Amino acid sequence: MxxxxxxxxxxxxxxxxxxxxxxxxxxxxxxxxxxxxxxxxxxxxxxxxxxxxxxxxxxxxxxxxxxxxxxxxxxxxxxxxxxxxxxxxxxxxxxxxxxxxxxxxxxxxxxxxxxxxxxxxxxxxxxxxxxxxxxxxxxxxxxxxxxxxxxxxxxxxxxxxxxxxxxxxxxxxxxYGPRMRPHDGRVVTSFIAQALNGDPLTIYGDGSQTRSxxxxxxxxxxxxxxxxxxxxxxxxxGNPQERTVGELAELVLRLTQAESKVEYHPLPVDDPARRRPVITRAQQVLGWQPVVSDEDGLGRTVQYFRDRPQEVEAARELIAGGQLDGAVLPAPAPVDVVQAA
Structure with a gap:
């Protein structure tokens, strides 16, 4: 075609x-x-x-x-x-x-x-x-x-x-995956870039909100x-496997072997508490379902960013500006800071 x-x-x-x-x-x-x-x-x-x-x-x-x-x-x-x-x-x-x-x-x-x-x-x-x-x-x-x-x-x-x-x-x-920009404001790329830069990982809310x-x-x-x-x-x-933002942060830290801390900030306006697709229709009419695990896919994405250290470093200030996962924030002072698990 x-x-x-x-x-x-x-x-x-x-x-x-x-x-x-x-x-x-x-x-x-x-x-x-x-x-x-x-x-x-x-x-x-x-x-x-x-x-x-x-x-x-x-x-x-x-x-x-x-x-x-x-x-x-x-x-x-x-x-x-x-x-x-x-x-x-x-x-x-x-x-x-x-x-x-x-x-x-x-x-x-x-x-x-x-x-x-x-x-x-x-x-x-x-x-x-x-x-x-x-x-x-x-x-x-x-x-x-x-x-x-x-x-x-x-x-x-x-x-x-x-x-x-x-x-x-x-x-x-x-x-998520290779070719994403480290400063694009999404939670996966922000966490990976922060970990590779040795910066604290920024979680908005208490980290219990979920994504797939x-x-x-x-x-x-x-x-x-x-x-x-x-x-x-x-x-x-989408992937019907649900993971909290806090769990994602822990996985990124493990895959990057970073010693970054985790910072908690106020939750953005209209931030969804939970997200997970029902994919029954995709399975039935398209014969489709995801097969790549989070660990495997994130590992490939981490390596993609490791190979572009200058781009990851350049994203540091943009990420610190408070744009993450759908909302624009005024980069507030952290509510709490904890040592990474």
Missing amino acids: RIVVTGGAGFLGSHLCDALIQRGDSVVCVDNLSTGRRGNIEHLLDHAKFEFTLADVSTDIPVTGPVDAVAHLASPASPPDYHRMPLETLAVGSRGTEQCLALAERHGARFVLASTSEVYGDPQIHPQPEDYWGHVNPIGPRSIYDEAKRFAEALTSAHRRTSQLNTGIVRIFNT FCYVDDLVRGLVAMIDSTEPGPVNL
Whole structure:
């Protein structure tokens, strides 16, 4: 197939491009590099079946030739990025999604929207099945990203109903792995960078809030399966193994062999207490489930950052600025400091 991947130079997008090229597809990567990095796709630029188009999908998608599928991954996704670019985030979720749907419609192509577990907000049902409508603050600090994705889902569903477009929606839970930026504000990267720098690991709240962490290779297998299917979704893609943030900190310290302390800060506004996907639908309709353990996946990610010491060191001040896991904080004084276990 010839597949357009928007946001293809980003963390997830570049891994998806790799997987599609590896199996023999042709890929058109569209990215404006506002958060994606050319380095993520540098190894593909000379490949005969890979094309890179520098463009903002909110404005235009200058793709010519046949299109068999459109995978819409374009969007700032890390907290520092969507707080730095709030209007752009809302635009790519609205106008950008409309442009991608129009491209798919013109070519009779399959359209897959990369949505997010953030559509569930701070969930009152646990774990989260796809038929749960969510508990979202529409004007809170996370709303920029949350509501952009919720609107994108509504728009995708409307196109499916009105024009019988072959669409699919995946809701992606916390995903990590190589090519993430150490300063992207997510808890996994922040912990790894802090440990490798010998800095205290910053936990917001008491560390009892939970997340589920899916390694990027597993997640991409799910995306490819969704592209190949006619399933409309939404379908949760994530790891159903739940882990507290405190447990994650302990695992990162063990894998890095760091002697860092752990600092506790006040909990951010609208920070979800628990996150874990129900993946029964993905298992049944896509034959998908994650297979990489947290220990294995985090070990690979730690090594990726070890190989980039200058980038990790440069992230120190940005991480200390108080941006972590979805909220922007004023870098408060620690509530408590404990020696790492």
